Amino acid sequence: MDFRIEHTWNGFPVKHEPVLVRLNPGDGGVMMEVCAPFFNDPQAPPGEPGKPFNELWNHEVVEAFFLNDVTEQYLEVELCPHGQHLVLLLSGRRNVWKQELDLSFKVSREETKWEGQALLPWNYFPPNVTKFNSFAIHGSKGKRSYEALYPVPLHELQEGQNPDFHRLEYFKPFSFQMLLGEEWKQPESDLWLIEKSDL
Numbered sequence: 001m002d003f004r005i006e007h008t009w010n011g012f013p014v015k016h017e018p019v020l021v022r023l024n025p026g027d028g029g030v031m032m033e034v035c036a037p038f039f040n041d042p043q044a045p046p047g048e049p050g051k052p053f054n055e056l057w058n059h060e061v062v063e064a065f066f067l068n069d070v071t072e073q074y075l076e077v078e079l080c081p082h083g084q085h086l087v088l089l090l091s092g093r094r095n096v097w098k099q100e101l102d103l104s105f106k107v108s109r110e111e112t113k114w115e116g117q118a119l120l121p122w123n124y125f126p127p128n129v130t131k132f133n134s135f136a137i138h139g140s141k142g143k144r145s146y147e148a149l150y151p152v153p154l155h156e157l158q159e160g161q162n163p164d165f166h167r168l169e170y171f172k173p174f175s176f177q178m179l180l181g182e183e184w185k186q187p188e189s190d191l192w193l194i195e196k197s198d199l
Contacts, residue, residue, distance in 0.1 A: 001179050005062075005136050009146040009163040011154045017113075019062055019136040019147065025180055029121040034062045038081050038114040039138040049083025049107070052100035056086040062116075063135040066125055067171050073126035073192065074168070081114035083107045087124060089191065094166050098191065122187040129186065132174035135165050 005019040022033040039060055047053035056078045057063070067074040072093055078086040087101040105118040134149040146163035150172045177184055 003132075003134055003149050005134055005147045005149050007148060007151045009135070009148045009151050009165070010157055010161075011151040014145075014147055019134075021062065021064060021134045021149070023179060026119045029119050029124070030176075030179070032064060032077060032079070032118045032120055034079055034114075034116040036062055036081070036114055036136065037138075038109055038112055040081075041138060041143070042140045044082035045080065045084050047084045050105065051084060052086055052102070053080070053084035054086065054100060056080055056084055057137060059084075060138040061086075061136070063137075063165065065133045065135075065165070065171065066129045066174070067131040067133075067168055068126040068128050069131045069168065069171070070128065071126075072168060075120070075124050075126060075129075077103075077118065077120060077124075079105060079107075079116045079118055081107060081109055081116070085118065089124065089126070093168060123189045123191050125186065125189060126192050127186065127189065129176060130173065131168070131171035133165070133171040 001023045003021045006014055016037050019036040024031040042059055045053050045059045059080055061078045061080050063078045065074055065076050073091050076088040085103045085105045087103055088096050089098040091097050103118050107116045136147040139145045150170050152170055176186055
């Protein structure tokens with residue numbers, strides 16, 4: 001399954017080669033692949049490549065969100081061209097209950113583009129994922145660019161509105177059966193069972 005991020009968060013066409021996010025079956029999960037322009041702006045985060053880095057969204061990243069829209073449980077995955085990553089589990093809009101989970105993530109980078117591969121274990125996905133969105137961020141200060149696979153529709157923009165990737169109402173229908181076949185059933189997650197028992 002291929003997704004191209006062709007618009008800014010508010011619906012305008014991007015002015016560069018679109019970021020490509022590809023989802024494939026993986027060993028024990030989903031392989032998320034990224035092919036994106038490399039802006040090198042802002043500079044690399046100070047965190048060690050291959051490790052989680054808190055607040056990675058302040059740097060150059062590509063993100064994917066997998067949502068269970070009945071209970072607003074979702075997985076947020078952020079991948080950085082410098083090798084850092086961030087995995088957040090959320091229950092309710094912006095309500096992070098688990099973060100900085102480990103991820104098998106590999107990056108190859110050239111002067112003007114980068115590619116990454118991350119295996120997202122089934123344990124990280126909330127039950128019954130039904131919606132998806134993907135985002136890309138790059139640039140510093142006044143040149144910061146926020147891009148979305150499914151942006152806020154132009155006719156719904158409000159004056160002074162800022163980019164917000166947690167507008168779950170704009171996510172679009174998604175099914176793992178499209179990737180893995182109609183008979184496939186999503187494995188139950190120990191992590192999400194723990195979260196449910198804590199509520």
